Each structure stands twice: as C-alpha cells, then as structure tokens.
Amino acid sequence: MRYAMIGTGMMGCEHIRNLKAISGCEIVAISDPHQPSREAAASLLPSVRQFSDYREMLAQVELDVVVISTPNHTHLDVLCDVFETGVHVLVEKPLCLTVAQCELAIAQESATHRDGRVVWVGLEYRYMAPTARLLQEIELGTCGDVKMVSIREHRFPFLQKVNNWNRFNKNTGGTLVEKCCHFFDVMQLIAKSQVVRVYASGKQDVNHRDEIYNGERSDILDNAYVIIDYENGVRGMLDLSMFAEGSTNEQEICVVGNQAKIEALITQSIVRIGRRDGWSLGVKEVVVEQPEDVVPGFHSGASFLEHVAMQRAIREGTKSEVTLQDGLRAVAVGQAAHLSIAEARPVDISELFR
Template structure:
C-alpha cells in the first residue's frame, strides 16, 4: 500500500500534549508532513496550528478522515476514546499509530485486535505508542541483554519515582474510568519493557498499592479522583523470569525518574534516566569492576518529553511502512502491557495473586 519512497501524509487525532509531541517530531523527519489534525478543544487546536500552520484543522476527526488524503493516522486522544476512534480509522486504508495504553482494559484491546483482523489490509502497519524501549539508556540495556552480557536473565526491577500526573485537557486523567487506572495508563510502558526483556509471556501478578498522597481532595463531575499514586507490582513470566515495578508519584526529589535493573546469571545491567547512564557489573569482577557508560541519543534525534524516543519510534514505524515490514510494537504487545496493569489493579483490590489468563478470557 506504500512505496519505498512515498511521501507520508499524517493526520493527528487529539493534539494535546502528546499529539503536539508527535507533530514536533514528525516536523523534524524528512519525507513526511502533518497535513491535518482534529481536536474538539479550541486551545489544543490553536497550539497545534502554531506548530504546523499549513495543516488543516478540524473539530470532528471523522470529517478529517473523510476529507483528507492521509497515509498515516496518529490517535492521541484520551485513553477511553482510543477504542472508538480506532474502530473508525481501521476501516480505512491508512497506517495507524495508536497511543498507549491500547485500551483501558483487556476487553477493549481484544475488540481492537478483532477490528484490525476484520479490516486486514496487506502492508498496513498498525503500531502502539510504547516508545520507552527507544530511550537511549533503555535501548542500550536491551542490546546488552540481547548480546548475552548478563547471561540468562532472571530478575527485572523497574523503578519509576517521579512527580504527580500532569494536568490534562478536561482533567480526563484524574479518574480511573477514563485511564484504566495508573498501572494501565502509566505503567503499561514498564510492563512492555519488562516483557520485551523477559522474552516471555507474563503469567501472574501480585501487587500492593494505593492513592495515598496526590489529588485526594479533587472532585470531577461529582466523582472524587481515584488514581493510585504508589505501588509495588510483582510479575511472574512463563519462563521463570521475575519482574518488579516500584512506582512512587510523589518522589520529585529523585535523581532519576526511571531506573531499570536486570540481573542475569553472570552480570547485572542498570539503566538510569535522565542521568543517561548504563552500568554493567560482572559477578567475577565484583564491585570494583563495575563499568559505567554514558549513553545519550544521537544529535539528530529531537529531544521531546521522552528523550528522543518518540522521534525514533516514528523513524522505526516509517521504516516498517516503506519496507513493508511487520510493526515492531504490535497491538498484541499493547494488550499484554494493559493486561499486567489490569491484573495489578485487581490484585490490589482483592489482595491476591491474579493470573493473566483470568482477565484475558
């Protein structure tokens, strides 16, 4: 459906914070342009217009889809709208990047996968915006794991210690019914990275967490904000690898926002962001032998909010489109990352181990 040299015309649905990050990154890539965008919110539309003045602005995304000749559509609306927008887009002959989380629960993700299969178009690339794997230290850590630096992977610990959720248009992210819950909305990124490193399917989850500090007094439409702000999540993979997420969203006083630590049979590898450092420590070399490597993105990579990861994500997706390759980040990856988050929320609510099969039926 797309030739190797074809100029790619993009339409963006939802041009809030993330939609504008996509626009900024696409502007920096040759051979493509954002020709249209749609958003129901006037301020978001005018922010996008400032970034990409020549693009046509729409209020109704369906009108944009019916009017414009688009090759690629990016869906960057709030989480609870991904499914319905995706169902409209997937019927058309366009490549699609849908932001994470794929849906707010596994059932939605399953509906989206069925819609993709039903409207199958040869050569069409359908991609999920799980771009953390493209952050420079993370991708270096993944390369080291894949080249055998730590032997057989046994343990993967990811710590995210950061600031509270940012304010979003109409405060959609303050209620779990819109986001899927913090462990779906935010942490699907980390469950995706964990699954990628483990090279296996997550099978069960145990979690402890709560909303203890943030947004406790906020009311939206008569509903109190109910978004969890700290948790420990333990994930068992089918091949015996163990994963753990440590999330704190009231930890601004942290040197790093994300730290990934993989321990294998022969060595330990750590990645730190934004410090942009990877540390490798072989068991035989002990503490004095730990090697510290400074890792940053190549200079042509645009540093958006995600350290250049969105730029690399678009480059990788365009490569797949132009060469007729399979997507690197599939809807199935999107589903698994949501499944672990959903299982973790259920585990917290019911104080028990939850199997991924149980929530995937």
C-alpha cells in the same frame, strides 16, 4: 507520507514537533474538539486543515498515516473508525483500557486487515537511549540467563490534562495501565516470556485526593509495588511512586542474570554493567546519549525515534516493532495488578482472557 493527527494535546503536539523534523512526511490535517488544543497545533502548522470531528477529517482528506493521541477511554472507538480507512496507524499507549477492549480493537483490525498496513502502539520507552542500550546488552548475552527485572519509577504527580480526564480510573484504565504499561512492555522484552501471575499492593495516598471534578473525587492510585511471575521463571517487579520529585532518576531499570547485573538510569543516561566473575575490577559505567539530530521532546528523544522506526517499516514493508499484541500484553499486566490490589490476592493472567 501524508499524516493526520487525532488529538492535539500534550502528546499530539510532541508528535507534531517530531514529524516536522523528519524529512519525507507532511502533516496535512489535525482534529480535536477542544479549540485551544487545535490552536496549539495550528501554531506549529500554520497551513494545516483543521477539524473538530475526526470522522469528517477521515472522510475528506487523503491520508497515509494517522496518529491517535486522544484520552485512553476514546482509543477503542477512534481505532475502529481509523481501521476502516486502511491507513497506517500509530496509537498512543495504553492501547485501550482493558484486555477486553484491546481484544475488540485487534478483532476490528483483522476484520479490516490490509496487507502492508503498519499498526504501531506508542510504547516508546524501549527507544530511550539507556533502555535501548540495556536491551542490546541483554541480546548480547551480557547478563547470561536473566532471572530478575526490576523497574523503579519515582517521579512527579500526573500533569493536568484537557478536561482532567487523567484524574479518573474510568478514563485511564488506572495508573498501572495508563503509566506503567510502558514498564510492563520493557519487562516483557527483557524477560522474553509470557506473564503467568501478578501480585500487587498500591493506593492513592498523597496526590489529587482533594480534587473534585463535576462532583466526582479523583480516584487514581499514586504508588504501588507490583510483582510479576513469567512462564520461564523470570521475576519482575515495579516500584512506582508519583510523589517522589526528589529523585535523581525518574526511571531506573535493573536486570540481574546468572552472569551479570545491568542497570539503566534514565535521567542520568547511564548504563552500569557489573560482571560476577570480574566484580573485584569494579562496575563499568557508560554514558549513553541519543544522536544530536534526535528531537528530545518530553521523552528523551524516544517518541522521535519511534516515528523514524515506523516510517522505515512503512517504506520497507516490514512489520511493526510495537504491535497490537504488545499493547494488549502491557495492558493485561496493569489490569491484573489493579485487580490484585482491589481483591488483595494474586491474579492469574489467564483470568483476564476468559
């Protein structure tokens, strides 16, 4: 499979390292307008063709798969151009900035649809070993009927990005879209239902408050609580702090059903299962790890596994496991949460789809 990369910053280079470790594929071209990013990628791929404009690359190079790892506000335009070419596509999360933009991307995919084309959204947290194990337990019915899903992300502040694009809501869609779409995707898989309503409280309290770029002050939120009601009565909650370096786990997922509680502790790579009927016997604790041949990268091997799964789908002609609709739903919850914060009210998700 002949791959090309659009955007070779931090995430683009993670994809390159993954793909280099997978047999049966080759990265033949890269594109990025930022020379240091191109040089970083070329140092991993010495004989690769380089372009500063991805449209020239799409016009000149024979390709099978394109990976889009550009800033969020560029995803819609890049996707629309890539869809025209008919190649398979992996687009980084968030799919786009807003529901309206995601709908435009989906419409463009339909307008240029090719049978067998795999379009995959990079919501790879589902492939982290503890998360995958938790999802497996939910499928096995270990929890019984799931009632509550909470995800706590307590971590370090946003990293520095090329031209500081991630310091502004207008480029990211807001922290609850940019970062937390991962968690809304995982919650959706656990709740197995559609979101009805979102209530949120959040603010930029600590990070980046004094950072000014081209006369504009950074405006990104760094902590929030988000509560989600699902159609089937499941309740979800996100607890986000981006000034919590002093945490044992970066993410902790907790699911409670009518039969058991399951926790996935991401950094410690532990899953805990506590059954209601056997509580006096204690909570079972399992250490879960990725297989040794998985490239860990910055995401505990999850972005490597997403490529393996995507290539399987392409070869076997099966459907994408992380679809444009999944990308849209995850963005919708983040957008609704930002609206809830801005207007201090619950937001019915249908408001975003008018």
